[in-house]
Amino acid sequence: MRPICTAKLLLADLSFQLMNSSCLRLLASILAVWLAVSPCLEARVQPTYGFDIFSQDEEIQLGKQNAAEVMQQLPVLPDFDPVVQYVQRLGAKLTQHAPGYHWPYNFHVVNVKEINAFALPGGPIFVNLGTIQAADNEAQLAGVMAHEISHVVQRHGTRGASKQMAAQLPLAILGGILGNSTLAKAAELGISFGVGSYFLKNSRQSESEADLLGTDIMYDTGYEPRQMAVFFEKLEKQMGAGANSLINQFISDHPNPGNRADAVSKEVQTLTKRTYLADSDEFRDAKARVAGMKPLTSAEVAATQKQGGAPGAGAPSGADVKPSASLKVFSHGEYDISYPENWQVFGDQSSNVTIAPKSGVSQNAVAYGVMIANYQPEESGESLDVATHELLGSLRQSNPDMKQIGHDETIRVNGVSGKSVDLIGSSPIKDAQGKPIEERDWVVTMPRADGTVLYLVFISPDRDFAGMRPAFEAMLRTLKVK
């Protein structure tokens, strides 16, 4: 159970009322002593509310629309990437302690080298991979995230946009759109929260509000709040020391409100001393992973956008998974196969091939798609049946929790007899508790003239397999073994 913590403002009001009544004076002093020793009733900074013409629902919708655009424009890593899953778990811990309205927070990692993070109205939060690479400890990463969560809590984006709209619109029209067509009017006025948007830049006032709320969120989650300020200051120092182009954007979007570290320290002093969390194993694991990753620079992302191509390594999580109905031919030395034209071929003539949606593949793990490879049976002249069972044995060696479901069947593909086997295993996609969800693997083996076996493993989370199967079958129908 979480402790009940009252607001600083509420607390002041309460004691004022009590002190006004002389007969309650004694009670008030008892209460004051009790408050001083009770960590549960410590005051927290409360969100402020300002002029905002967007309703909460509109704000959420606005954030969703802009998040979809961001995912088109930036190389956002897929949700099943272990680093993304770690950031999402850390985000979920922090938002449990976010005050105010419960926005539908969601966290994403952008495969970009620059140190940056930004929050869209209503909950979407994007953290660049470079930020994780640069964080010296988990509290620093948590600090950046708590700061971004606080911008969402405070509705800084839509409050800024509201001010702008109020300045642009005659009062009569502004009054008329309240609760009516705010989103349409905002679009008409060119108000957008997408990549590089003016409304992602925060004022110094917004910054100090986000620092204070962020301090409490970090403290309540168990992270040392001063690490947030330490991280910001580290970046500023680096910038002063040589205008590092990797941190410009972050500093310009989150300007120092002045004495950031002092303000955080003062807020911490109002809270009971506590021990803070050490770096988790998950954080260390994520650090090791990101150390080996090569995120794009913003310039590289901009270049791919100009060429009209999807950005590298990430693409919208899930958006390209749905296979397109129109097919494209892939010609390999050993076979021809057609595949959905919005999917991609990974690998080449000399290697095993994976055909998959870009966001279905991460760190060599395939969540959606098909792997195609050649299997050399242990002895020459083996039947396809025996060779298939050998192959399944070797697949299980690298994926020990794979289990066959049902019997293997004989199928005909373009007049050639092959074998078909369904397996259940673990997907690289994890559920909310961090456990892998079930994966369905449909293995098809086909004989080749040289005595080897061509095999295809069609992969999908079990929950989506029925939806993916028609596309897999359409691909299989085009297979011509050479």
Ligand SMILES: [Zn+2]
């Ligand atoms: Zn900020």
